[in-house]
Amino acid sequence: MRKIIIAGNWKMYKTQSEASEFLMEFIAQIDDAPEDREVVLCVPFTDLAIVSKSLHGNRIRLGAQNVHWEESGAFTGEISASMLTEVGVRYAIVGHSERRQYFGETDETVNLRLKAAQSSGLIPILCVGETKQQRDGGKTEQIIINQLDNGLVGVAQDKLVIAYEPIWAIGTGETCEAGEANRVIGVIRDRLTNPNVTIQYGGSVKPSNINEIMAQPHIDGVLVGGASLAASDFAGIVNYQ
Ligand code: 13P
Numbered sequence: 001m002r003k004i005i006i007a008g009n010w011k012m013y014k015t016q017s018e019a020s021e022f023l024m025e026f027i028a029q030i031d032d033a034p035e036d037r038e039v040v041l042c043v044p045f046t047d048l049a050i051v052s053k054s055l056h057g058n059r060i061r062l063g064a065q066n067v068h069w070e071e072s073g074a075f076t077g078e079i080s081a082s083m084l085t086e087v088g089v090r091y092a093i094v095g096h097s098e099r100r101q102y103f104g105e106t107d108e109t110v111n112l113r114l115k116a117a118q119s120s121g122l123i124p125i126l127c128v129g130e131t132k133q134q135r136d137g138g139k140t141e142q143i144i145i146n147q148l149d150n151g152l153v154g155v156a157q158d159k160l161v162i163a164y165e166p167i168w169a170i171g172t173g174e175t176c177e178a179g180e181a182n183r184v185i186g187v188i189r190d191r192l193t194n195p196n197v198t199i200q201y202g203g204s205v206k207p208s209n210i211n212e213i214m215a216q217p218h219i220d221g222v223l224v225g226g227a228s229l230a231a232s233d234f235a236g237i238v239n240y241q
Helices: 016-029 045-054 081-086 097-102 107-119 132-136 140-151 178-191 210-214 231-238
Strands: 004-009 037-042 060-064 089-094 123-128 161-164 198-202 221-224
Touching (some): 004 198, 016 231, 037 089, 081 089, 089 107, 132 140, 140 178, 161 178, 178 210, 221 231
Parallel strands (some): 004 037, 004 221, 060 089, 089 123, 161 198, 198 221
16 A cells, blocks of 8 residues: 655754744644645654654654754754654655756765664655756656666665656646656665555646646655645645545
């Protein structure tokens, strides 16, 4: 059985007080959401502890946006898996395109992060996706297969989530057409050995397109950036029909 996971990625948005304000509003609006879906919030490091406290006993799961491969050490600016699990983090995004583009993340460092996350009991959300130029050049499948094959060496597929995030659809308002997202996610699924991996779509997901996206047979959830910052928008996504 593939789990449905609706996750928000706050990126570098929200102070602690803004996070608390969001939660008060958001939790009230997802009371009646069907039980078939898990809700995850991937928040900045400074928000983790406070969000963890306000989620106590709630159905929302906590996620981070990165995790280092070493347990501790002289790695200024990084965070270890045990630092995350101790504050109640269950998920960690790994290899987001913004990390790859701006912070030198490679398939090799992605692979190290995935393995470290899993060995501490975190479930990594591996992001893959092509640029506009790669898509226009007919390279989408090859790029994604390379990201998977290199990223997943030695990674257990029973404790893994994958997010297909076409880079040209991130923060642009230009959603990948649902049928096309479904097709590429089918390609990803064919490349995996475990048929039960949850595979999400990410890129300009909004309350107005969530129903169509979630109606696709291969799509098991979404990873939402901009629209996860406003409680009513993210609740509208979580409450999809
Ligand atoms: P947007 O939903 O803002 O396009 O961002 C998607 C994303 O990058 C989620 O990780």
